[in-house]
Ligand SMILES: Nc1ncnc2c1ncn2[C@@H]1O[C@H](COP(=O)(O)OP(=O)(O)OP(=O)(O)O)[C@@H](O)[C@H]1O
């Protein structure tokens with residue numbers, strides 16, 4: 005058994021990685037939809053691809069599925085090079101944003117399609133197919149609707165038929181393109197939870213695209229943030245949210261306000277204020293001197309009681325937000341306002357002066 | 371089917387009404403006040419249709435039956451007439467399947483792939499609609515006639531195209547090229563490729579995908595296109611007239627035969643053959659309506675009608 009390294013890094017327990025891409029690139033004419041994507045999805049993992057519109061999420065999913073041929077790089081399924089494997093042989097379950105159900109087939113026919121089109125040798129017998137369809141209908145909670153046509157279903161039901169159809173072929177990986185994109189907020193939330201449960205039960209390796217960050221952070225084991233055809237950061241929802249690796253991620257995740265700043269020897273200058281070096285060192289990463297950007301989320305600034313510490317600011321507006329209030333303050337002339345969450349039970353009025361301190365400082369070189 | 375027709379018809383009427391009603395109501399003041407104008411417009415439309423469509427149609431049958439049914443039927447006993455009918459059926463029998471295949475292939479290529487010269491192809495498909503049929507016929511004579519570009523080569527190899535059946539088929543195929551393709555392209559464009567892609571990811575081969583997904587999705591539009599294509603193939607006069615050479619019993623199709631009989635003052639026979647063509651038109655109309663009812667569901671779902 006002297007079969008040794010075939011390029012795998014020693015630390016990477018090969019076999020548990022279900023999908024791996026290496027420098028994946030895809031150009032449409034002059035646009036580079038993918039510009040070198042390296043991503044590894046472990047078996048059984050639920051990974052979300054999150055990014056702004058046009059960042060290449062759909063393209064990445066389509067290239068992984070084999071619906072699009074990459075112009076560079078390679079794709080591995082469970083360690084095997086699948087770059088040139090045709091789409092039919094990849095055994096992926098793909099759920100399209102528009103569902104793409106077969107309009108002229110019933111729900112049952114749609115779900116059975118992937119089994120029926122198999123070559124005779126591999127095709128299960130008729131009643132095995134019928135049984136499997138029944139099981140899947142139960143799984144997606146659509147029992148009783150098998151004779152309906154797609155046009156007779158609600159959006160959420162169509163979505164689940166599409167999922168059942170993809171699951172019928174026992175795919176190696178499940179690829180979902182904005183699976184809840186076309187649904188209203190309530191249905192979305194229900195289906196989101198349902199999908200997570202389904203995933204926990206069936207354990208399919210799943211890669212899904214979304215541009216809704218709440219969805220990605222709530223649902224996924226890990227989140228990959230895409231930007232301009234590249235992956236900016238991959239990590240657990242906590243890592244992504246609490247420790248953004250790049251300025252783009254810091255600005256994209258959470259309701260962050262972007263403020264221009266300058267790192268100096270004495271500390272970080274933001275508008276008219278100077279945050280002293282020790283405070284910066286305690287709450288964030290110290291950057292090299294020079295122009296910088298600071299990202300501020302609502303919970304990053306907290307009111308402080310004493311009259312010595314923190315920054316004195318004037319309240320520009322107060323809004324009700326859920327159970328408490330939020331105050332809008334300006335850190336400097338011409339800077340966009342940032343939100344400060346007021347402690348429960350406390351409110352304030354426009355024009356009041358309060359002192360605030362940074363609980364968190366996310367600074368990146370400009 | 372007999373059950374679905376009336377229901378579909380009623381549905382179509384009900385369907386059409388609410389769509390127009392709000393618009394009518396919004397400009398209601400104007401339209402209510404000018405009821406006489408409305409009536410006049412409708413009367414004008416009906417009058418013109420009666421004068422230009424119904425009256426000639428009636429005239430065809432009246433003339434054909436002027437000397438009784440016996441005479442009418444006798445016209446069809448003529449060998450040349452029978453040859454003309456056979457030739458028309460044969461030409462249509464070749465041209466329509468050819469255009470069915472071409473239309474499907476062209477629509478498939480145009481709507482499902484990206485390639486250079488795509489817009490040129492779309493434009494080319496429309497050429498037969500914009501060129502006078504006589505010109506189309508002349509082009510074939512210029513290409514394949516005795517003095518034509520390929521004339522010498524064809525003569526040397528003893529191939530007769532112009533003034534023979536191949537020429538008739540060519541001319542007919544040419545003038546009927548757009549029908550199937552034009553019917554399919556907008557529908558297939560509307561439907562996009564995602565259903566096909568879904569089939570592929572589920573393991574279906576390209577052919578299987580075409581047969582089980584693409585074809586059923588365009589079935590009604592395809593039949594509709596074939597119907598129109600057939601009507602035109604059987605009725606075409608101009609292009610066919612140029613390439614035919616009018617050899618009685620050999621290269622005369624029905625429309626050409628009608629003209630010859632008429633020029634020979636053989637009115638009953640001329641109108642008898644013409645009545646067949648008129649009958650074809652009526653059958654086509656009925657079939658078209660049936661297709662619209664039956665296929666309305668599919669066409670509606672693709673938001674085309
Ligand atoms: N078939 C195509 N032809 C040309 N350009 C394309 C094609 N598909 C995608 N692109 C381009 O590639 C880039 C990435 O597109 P992609 O659809 O992957 O984005 P996305 O992240 O899925 O966006 P969205 O959230 O809006 O769906 C875009 O600039 C897009 O215009």
Ligand SMILES: [Mg+2]
Nearest residue numbers: 061062063181
């Ligand atoms: Mg997309």
